[in-house]
Amino acid sequence: MTLISYADSALSLLPPVVAIVLAVLTRKVLLSLGLGILVGTLLLNDFAPLASAEFLAHRVTNLVWSDGALNSWNLYILGFLLLLGMITALITVSGAARAFADWARQRIRCKRDAKLLTMFLGCVVFIDDYFNSLVVGSISRPLTDRYYISRAKLAYLLDSTAAPVCVISPVSSWGAYIIALIGGILATHGMSEAGHLSVFIQMIPMNFYAIFALLLLLCVAFMGLDVGPMKAHEQNAMRGNLYDESKGTPPGASADLPEADSGRIAGLFVPIGTLVFATLFFMIQSGASALADEQLPFSLIGAFEKTDVGGSLFFGALVGLGVTLVQAMMQKVESKLIITALTQGARSMVPAIYILLFAWTIAGIIGELETGKFMASLASGNIPFALLPAAMFILAGLTAFATGTSWGTFGIMLPIAADMAMGSHTAMMLPMLAAVLAGAVFGDHCSPISDTTILSSTGASCHHIDHVVTQLPYALIVAVISLVGYTVMGFTESVWAGFGATSVLFVLAVIGLRIKAGKG
Numbered sequence: 001m002t003l004i005s006y007a008d009s010a011l012s013l014l015p016p017v018v019a020i021v022l023a024v025l026t027r028k029v030l031l032s033l034g035l036g037i038l039v040g041t042l043l044l045n046d047f048a049p050l051a052s053a054e055f056l057a058h059r060v061t062n063l064v065w066s067d068g069a070l071n072s073w074n075l076y077i078l079g080f081l082l083l084l085g086m087i088t089a090l091i092t093v094s095g096a097a098r099a100f101a102d103w104a105r106q107r108i109r110c111k112r113d114a115k116l117l118t119m120f121l122g123c124v125v126f127i128d129d130y131f132n133s134l135v136v137g138s139i140s141r142p143l144t145d146r147y148y149i150s151r152a153k154l155a156y157l158l159d160s161t162a163a164p165v166c167v168i169s170p171v172s173s174w175g176a177y178i179i180a181l182i183g184g185i186l187a188t189h190g191m192s193e194a195g196h197l198s199v200f201i202q203m204i205p206m207n208f209y210a211i212f213a214l215l216l217l218l219c220v221a222f223m224g225l226d227v228g229p230m231k232a233h234e235q236n237a238m239r240g241n242l243y244d245e246s247k248g249t250p251p252g253a254s255a256d257l258p259e260a261d262s263g264r265i266a267g268l269f270v271p272i273g274t275l276v277f278a279t280l281f282f283m284i285q286s287g288a289s290a291l292a293d294e295q296l297p298f299s300l301i302g303a304f305e306k307t308d309v310g311g312s313l314f315f316g317a318l319v320g321l322g323v324t325l326v327q328a329m330m331q332k333v334e335s336k337l338i339i340t341a342l343t344q345g346a347r348s349m350v351p352a353i354y355i356l357l358f359a360w361t362i363a364g365i366i367g368e369l370e371t372g373k374f375m376a377s378l379a380s381g382n383i384p385f386a387l388l389p390a391a392m393f394i395l396a397g398l399t400a401f402a403t404g405t406s407w408g409t410f411g412i413m414l415p416i417a418a419d420m421a422m423g424s425h426t427a428m429m430l431p432m433l434a435a436v437l438a439g440a441v442f443g444d445h446c447s448p449i450s451d452t453t454i455l456s457s458t459g460a461s462c463h464h465i466d467h468v469v470t471q472l473p474y475a476l477i478v479a480v481i482s483l484v485g486y487t488v489m490g491f492t493e494s495v496w497a498g499f500g501a502t503s504v505l506f507v508l509a510v511i512g513l514r515i516k517a518g519k520g
Contacts, residue, residue: 003044003045003055003368004043004044004045004046005370006043006369006370006371006374007370007373007374007377008374008377009374010374011043011369012366012369012370012371012374013371013374013402014039014040014043015036015037015039015040015043015362015365015366015369015371016036016362016366016371016401016402016403016404016449017402018032018035018036018039019032019033019035019036019037019362019448019449020032020036020401020447020448020449022035022036023448023449023464023465023468024448024465024468024469027463027465029355029358029448029464029465030354030355030358032448033355033358033359033361033362033449034358036362036449037056037358037361037362037365040362040365040366040368040369041055041056041059041365043369044365044368044369059361059364059365060361062364063357063360063361072310072311073310074310074360075310076310076311076313076314077130077310077313077314077356078353078356079314079317080130080134080310080313080314080317081134081349081352081353081356081458082346082349082353083314083317083318083320083321084134084135084138084317084349085345085346085347085348085349086321086324086341086342086345086346087138087271087275087317087320087321087324087345088138088345088348089257089341089342089344089345089348090271090321090324090325090328090338090341090342090345091138091267091268091271091324092257092259092341093257093258093259093260093328093333093337093338093340093341094259094260094263094267094324094327094328094331094333095259095260095261095262095263095264095267096263096264096265096266096267096268097141097142097259097263097268098142098259098263099263099264099265099267099268100139100142100143100265100268100269101142101143101145101146103265104117104143104146105146108143108147110147111147111148111149111224112221112222112224114140114143114144114146114147114149115144115149115153115157115220115221115222116218116221116222117140117143118136118140118143118144118154118157118158118221119157119161119217119218119221121136121139121140122136122157122158122161122162122165123161123165123214125276126165126166126169126171126172127171127172127173127279127280127283128166128172128173128174128279128283128309128313129162129163129166129173129174129452129455130309130313130451130452130455131279131313132158132161132162132165132166133158133159133162133452133455133456133458133459134455134458134459135272135275135276135459136158136161136459137154137155137158137456137458137459137460137461138272138459139268139272140154140157140158141154141460141461145242148237148238148240148242149234149237149242150230150233150234150236150237150242150243150462151233151237151242151243151250151460151461151462151463151466152229152230152233152243152460152462152466152467152470153226153230153233153234153237153470154459154460154462155456155457155459155460155462155466155467155470155471156217156220156230156467156470156471156474157217157221157460158456158459158460159445159452159453159456159467159471160213160214160216160217160445160471160474160475161214161217162452162456163210163406163441163444163445163452164209164210164211164213164214164441165210165214167207167210167406167437167441168204168207168210168211170197170200170201170301171300171301171304172304173283173304173307173309174406174407175200175301175304176301176304176305176306176307177305177407177410178200178410178437179196179197179200179301179305180196180305181410181411181414181415182196182199182200182414182433183196185414185415185418185433186199188415188418189418189422197301199430202430203430203433203434203437205495205499206430206431206434206435206438206489206495206498206499207434207437207438208434208438208481208482208485208486208498208499208502209393209438209439209441209442209478209479209482210437210438210441212478212481212482212502212506213441213442213445213474213475213478215506216474216477216478216506216509216510217474219510219513220474220513223510223514223517224517225510225513225514225516225517226517227473227513227516227517228470228473229466229469229470229473230470230471230473230474231517233466233470243461243462243463243466250351250457250461250462250463250464257340257341257344258337260331260333262331263331264331266327267327267328267331270323270327271320271321271323271324271327272320274319274320274323275316275317275319275320276316278315278316278319278320279312279313279315279316279317280316281316282308282311282312282315282316283303283304283307283308283309283312284300284303284304284307286306286307286308286311286312287302287303287304287305287306287307287308288303290303290306290307290308291303291306294306325338328341349458352454352455352457352458355454355464356451356454356455359404359449359450359451359454360451362404362449363403363404363405363408363449363451366402366403366404367403367408371399371402371403372399372402372403372408372409372412372413373412375395375398375399375402375412376395376399376412376413376416378395385428385490386487386490386491387487387490388417388420388421388428388432388490389428389431389432389434389435389486389487389489389490389498390435390483390486390487390490392413392417392420392432392435392436392439392486393435393436393438393439393442393479393482393483393486394439394483395413395439396409396413396435396436396437396438396439396440396442396443397439397440397442397443397446397479398443399412399413399439399440399443400439400440400441400442400443400444400447400450401443401444401446401447402443402447403447403449404444404447404449404450404451404453405444405450405451406440406441406443406444406450406452409436409439409440409443409444410436410437410440413436413439413440414433414436414437417429417432417433417435417436418432418433420432421433427493428490428493431486431489431490431495431498435486438482438486442475442478442479442482445471445475446468446471446472446475446476447468448464448465448468453467453468477509477513480505481502481505481506481509482502484501484502484505485498485499485501485502485505486498488501488502
């Protein structure tokens with residue numbers, strides 16, 4: 001079928017704008033995404049009903065069957081969600097979650113420590129953002145519930161560690177992907193002698209958004225800087241309402257399950273530890289196999305670059321579920337209760353799966369509309385080279401916000417940033433590339449159609465739009481100070497001048513938040 005290209009038209013923004021605005025206004029995510037999908041489908045097919053229906057059927061089918069084979073990535077991720085729901089429910093009925101909460105309560109004596117522990121776990125589990133959000137959420141939820149920390153705050157803790165940590169960590173699925181992109185860019189511009197890993201490491205202090213998002217999260221956790229919608233959610237949590245019950249049970253939350261009194265802490269940490277190490281093993285093993293197939297020498301970074309993330313998450317969760325089942329049977333949990341836990345655990349993930357399927361569908365349609373190319377085209381023109389890092393940050397943020405994907409934004413915007421740097425001021429290449437990485441994470445944090453946002457909500461058992469609106473003020477604060485930092489860096493051509501300006505603004509922002517939150 002022949003589709004209309006919107007690469008040079010602002011109409012390419014219409015479907016994501018419809019979906020995002022309606023999601024925020026109506027708080028009905030599936031309806032909003034569905035209308036965005038419908039608008040995009042009609043645009044692509046020139047409003048022809050039959051052609052639109054055929055195209056939409058094809059896009060939906062592609063979610064499970066693509067290019068004559070099963071769509072393994074999507075199916076593995078969906079399988080991982082179901083398995084993790086089962087693991088979490090089994091841990092609950094075994095009493096391990098309650099045992100962990102009781103144990104932690106003796107050692108973690110306040111809300112602040114519970115938030116700091118969650119943030120610490122988020123920084124430690126850095127191999128993949130999906131994995132981070134869901135696994136750390138499963139571990140931390142019993143503890144944060146015990147201290148009446150809202151699910152919205154937990155989702156913010158998860159989301160603002162997941163992507164920022166992954167984007168500055170070379171040994172992660174994100175780091176490997178970025179290093180591979182950088183390698184291709186450097187080779188294209190005749191700079192293949194530069195070490196790809198060393199270039200990535202040089203860019204870490206230039207990624208202002210990731211660094212200061214983590215620092216702001218630390219301040220929020222440590223000082224209780226709750227402002228805007230987040231303050232309202234925290235006040236409700238102190239009254240026992242961890243989420244707005246009028247909106248129904250959030251994704252990732254199973255119905256109340258009985259908890260055994262004989263639960264042990266090992267019942268939580270052994271399955272989760274197995275899940276972490278099994279996933280890491282499969283990631284390295286699949287990457288090593290791919291390197292061997294291409295007759296390339298093994299390296300850890302190379303293995304992460306070639307790894308099968310979806311398959312590794314699925315098979316790691318399968319091993320984790322097996323260990324959890326064995327522990328439950330050794331604990332003599334009734335077979336009927338185990339079956340109930342497995343069923344309800346899988347069922348608890350169904351709302352998240354629906355949202356994810358709709359998000360993947362609209363992401364595919366946005367790709368066909370070439371929304372990313374239109375956003376990239378806005379960078380063309382006579383932009384002074386001193387403003388290029390700031391311009392790249394803004395455009396990458398808008399692209400990620402509109403498309404709901406950081407990785408897609410990296411693939412589109414990094415080559416453009418490199419071309420613009422080579423055509424105007426070579427010394428600005430790394431700052432501009434870093435600005436793209438930072439902007440993409442910022443846009444991803446703010447976007448209701450981002451899969452990372454969806455899964456952070458799921459990991460926290462928080463309503464999706466509640467997470468978006470409560471995290472947004474913090475993301476915007478860091479984005480504004482990062483933008484100033486990139487502007488200063490552009491004019492001074494000094495990374496440390498930009499970092500210094502950002503640091504000063506960050507301190508002022510924290511002081512302002514303390515006053516606003518009534519902590520000053």
